Amino acid sequence: MARWVALCPSDELNDGQREVFGVDGVWIAVFNVGGVLYAIEDLCTHDGNVLAFDRDDRPSALVGHEIECPRHGGRFDIRNGKATRSPAEIDVRWFETRVVDNQIQVQVDA
């Protein structure tokens, strides 16, 4: 069973921005690309690095819809979590998103 969890007001994540939220012990990176929201687990499946920001808290490279891991350069498609470039081989967890009452929500397992 799944449930929706509110993360923040939708006007706090504008086009081109990203933010990371902790939900039930999982770090979820949410991206606004062209007004569309995408959410993946902020955990590289190659060797456990975070994805959305580098160690200096700068945004990691987003190439089209592919987030590039700042550690070894593996990439994941934020539209579906698919691993798209080596050394990342295993897809990253992906989450449904929606906006309800001006709140960004993600769907997580109950």
Ligand code: FES
């Ligand atoms: S830890 Fe992300 S590509 Fe290696």
